[in-house]
Amino acid sequence: MDPIRFDTSPDRYSRWKLTFDGPVATLAMNVPEDGALAGDYVLKLNSYDLGVDIELADSIQRIRFEHPEVKALVVTSLKDGIFCSGANIYMLGSSSHAFKVNFCKYTNETRLYLETLSAQTGVPSIAALNGTASGGGYELAMACDHILLQDDGNTAVSLPEVPLLGVLPGTGGLTRLVDKRKVRRDLADAFSTVAEGVRGKRAVQWRLVDEIAPRSKFDDAVKAASTRLAQGRAEREGPGVKLPPLEPTRDGDVTRYRHVTLAVDRKRRLATLTVAGPTEAPPADASALRIQGADAWSLRAMRELDAALLDLRFNHLDIGVIALKTSGEPATVLAHDARLLALAERDWFAREVLWHMARVLKRLDLSARTAFAFIEPGSCFAGSLFELALAADRSYMLDVSGGPTVALSALSFGALPMSNGLSRLATRFLATPEHVDELRGQEGPIAADRALELGLVTYAPDDLDWDDEVRIAIEERAAFSPDALTGMEASLRFAGPETMETKIFGRLSAWQNWIFQRPNAVGEKGALTLYGSPERPVFDYRRT
C-alpha cells in the first residue's frame, strides 16, 4: 500500500470547499463518491475516510495561521439532504484493526483541534446542519460551538452506531453528549439507541442541537448565528502566515526534514526521531517573528515533528520503540522559548505557535508507541525540547564529566499542557506538587547526576554502561506484547485529573477498541461484518 501523506493545501482539496466572506469562513463538505483515499469503498452521502479528515485538519490549521481576519467558522454541506453520515462503514469494515484505531485517534485529534480553534484562537464554529447528521457527522457537529438544525420534518441528528452497527460512536460522541452538551443521561440513552435519530423541536428540548430553523429561513439563521458569534471577537492583526509544504527528502528508511530526522530500523523495530535545535538567535520582536513566519524554528520544527509522528503512526505499524533525540545548543532553545513566551502576551501569531507546539506534543503523548528519550552529548533537551524527554516513557541520560545537560524553561510550567490539563512536570510529580515549585528556581543547565536526583530523568548510566543499557532497554521493549504495552503506557502517561479529552481517548482505547475486536462486531456473524450484506448479525448475548 502507498504510504499515507498528510500534506495538503486548499487548492488541492477535493472533499471540502473552504471559502471566506469577511470575518466568516465556511467549510462545506462535498465528498466525491469515488474519492476514497485507498480501497474500493464508495463514499456515499458525505461519509468520510481519512482523506476527508486530513483536509479538515489542514483547513483548521490554515484558518488559525493564514486567516487572522476570520472570526467565525461555519461547517456545512454542499450535498442535498445530508450533512454528513459519518465514517464510511465499508472503509471501517475493510480496514485492519490498527488502521481503524489510528484513524479514530486522528479524527478525534482533529475534532479537538476544531474545539481549540474556538477556545484558543477565538474563532467559534457553527455546525449548519442543512441535512441529516448521523454518527460521525453528528459528532463533528458536536465539536462545534453551536449546532443549527434544519427543521423540515426529515432532517435529524443521530448516533446509530449501537442499534445499526453494534459498535460505539468513535469520535467522542457519547462523551460530548453528556459532558459537553450536558444532555440528560436517560435522554442520551434513548437518543443513542434509535437509529433514525431525533428531529426538530425535540432535538432542541433534549439539548442535542442549539437551534432549529425552517428550510426557507435556514440561510438567514446561519448568517445570524455566525454574525452573532463573530461579534466582539478580538482583532488579529494581519498579515497571516502562509504554511508552505514541508517537502522532506526520503532516502530509504531515512526521512530528512529541515530540523527533524526520522530514521527507521525495521529489524530492531526502532525509529530514531531527532529534533535539531535552532542555530540562530530568536527573532527580536513580533514583526521579526511574523517575517520569519513558517520558517520560525518553533513552528517549523514542530510541524516537522508532527508530520514524522503521523508517518510513524500510519506508515510504520511495526515500529515499537521511538528513540527521541535532539541536537544543538540548549541555550539557543531556551532563548527561543523565552522570546516566544514573551511575545505571546501580545502577539496572536506567537500564541498560535505556542498552541501548535502544545498540540504536537500531545500527539506524541497519544502515540501508541514506546518513547524513550536518549540524552547524549551534543543534545539540547532544554525547555520546549525537554518536553520530549518528559513525554517519553523513560529517559536515559549519559553521566560523564562534561557530558550533556538538560534545562527547564518558562514553557515547562503550564504553557504546554497535556490532555489532562496539567504540565508534564506537574503530572510527573503528582505526589509532590511543591517539588514542581522548587524546580522553578533551578531551570538549568542541569547535569546528569543532578537531573537524576531531581527526578527529571529515569536513568543516568555512565559511558561504560551506556551502550549496553540502551541496547537492552530497546531490545527488551521491542519484545513485549505490543498490545499490553499500548495499554500500559496509555494508563501510565495520563495520571491526574480527567478532562473531556482524556475521557474521549481513554474510552476510545478501552471501549471502542475492545468492541471493534469482539465477535459481536467483527466476527463472522458480527454486526459490522454483516452491515450491508443480506444477512443479519447473530449476537452472543452474554454481558461482560
Next chain:
Amino acid sequence: MSQIATNEKIPNNVDLASDRRLQRALEQWQPSFVKWWVEMGPVGFQAHDVWLRTAISADSDGWAHFDYVKMPDYRWGIFLADPVKDRRIGFGDEMGKPVWQEVPGEHRNALRRLIVTQGDTEPASVEQQRRLGETAPSLYDLRNLFQVNVEEGRHLWAMVYLLHSHFGRDGREEAEALLERRSGDADNPRILGAFNAPMLDWLSFFMFTFFTDRDGKFQLLALAESSFDPLSRTTRFMLTEEAHHMFVGETGVQRIVKRTAEQMKANPGREPRELGLIDLPTVQRYLNYWYSQSLDLFGGEVSSNAAQYFATGLKGRAHEDRYEDHVALEGSYEMTVPKDGKLVEESVSLRNAMNEILRDAYVEDCQRGVDKWNKTIAEAGVDFELRLPSRRFHRHVGLYAGMHFSPDGQPLDEAGWAAKQGDWLPSPADRAFIDELMQEPVLEPGKMANWIAAPNRGIKGKAVEFEYVRRD
C-alpha cells in the same frame, strides 16, 4: 362511551367501541384530520354532493356502499382484511414461526419508518391533486377524482390506525406529523420527493394514477406479506381500493388516446393539436416522465435496507407465495450496472436486490396497461405505439441516478442528453399546451371535454350521464 367510538361515525371492524386507547388517540386526531381535509383537500367542491363509495364493512358485498355525500362528511373508516387462521411468517430468517400480533421491540423503529413513509404518500397525493377539480373534463371524471381522494384519505386512516394502536406516544406524534407536512412546502415537505410536485393537469393525473398509484399497489403487496399481521391485514384491505385508482388511470389515458386516434382518422392531414387534442408523442413524453418518476419510488437497485426488511420479515416480495425460495440467502440476481461509463452485468445477492425484484413485477404490470392503450390506438387505425422507456431512463434514485440514458437505455453524455431531452420529456411548450387545453371544467352531466372520449359505461350501474357531482 366515547363520542368517537360509534360505528355510525367511524365505520370499522377493529372493535373501536371497546378500544379505549384507540378512542383516545382518534378523539385528538379525527378533528385534526377533518380540519386538514377542509384546508388541503379538493378546492371548490367541499359543499357538493358527490356520489361516492364508502367502505362500511370488510365483507365482500358490504364494503362498497354508494351514495351522495359531502366530502367533509365522508365516513372514513378503519378496516382490516379478515385474519388468516394460524398465519405463519412466509419469508426471511424467521420463516415458519407464527406472525406477530404486536410489534417486536427489535423491529419497532424500522416498522414505524415503513408505515410513516407509506402513510405520508396518502395525504400528499390529495394535496397534489387539490386543484384538479377546476379543470375536470366531465362530472364522471370529477367524481372519480374525488373517489380517489377520499380513499387516499382512508389509506391515511389505515396507517394512522397502526401508528395509534401499536406505537404508543411516538405513533401518536407521527400521526399528527402526517397532517402537518405539506406537499411542496419549502419548510415542511412530504417525505418522498415525487410527492412534492403539484399536479395541475389531467393528463398528469391519469399518468399518476396509472404509474405512481401502481407503485403504491406493489408496495402494499410487499407489505401485505409482512410478519406484522395488523400491517398485512390493513394493506390487504387497502389493495381492494387501490385497484379503482389504477382503473381511473388506465381508462383515463385510454380514453385520451382513443379520442385522439379516432379524430386523427376522421381528419386526415390535420395536426391533433389544431383539433384541440393531445397528440400521441405528447402522451409518450408524459408517460416517460411519470414512469421514470415512479420507478424511483422503489428505491436503490442494490439496497441493504431492503435486504434488512426482507431478512427481518418486515417486507416481502409481491405475491411471495409464487416464489420457491423464501429465505433468499443463497441466490443472486443479475443486473446491469454502470461502471466507468460502460454497462456491465453484475451479480448481486438476492436479498440486496429486493427493490429491483419488486420493480420487475411493477414493470411487467405497467406493460399490460400500455398494451391495452396500443390496442385502442391500433383499433382506431392509427400507426403509433406507446412504449415504456428503459428503466435506466431519467432516474434520480439508485444506480443510474446522476447519469443520462436514452429511452432505449443507451448511455449519453451531457451534450447528447441536452440535445434530445426535449423529445423525451414534457417540454415547457407541452405543458403550456396542456394548460391551455384544460382551462374550464365540464360540469354538464354526460358531456365530455373535447380531448377525451366518453367512458364505455358509468359507475356501479349508473349511466355516463348520471349527475355524479351535484350542488344541492
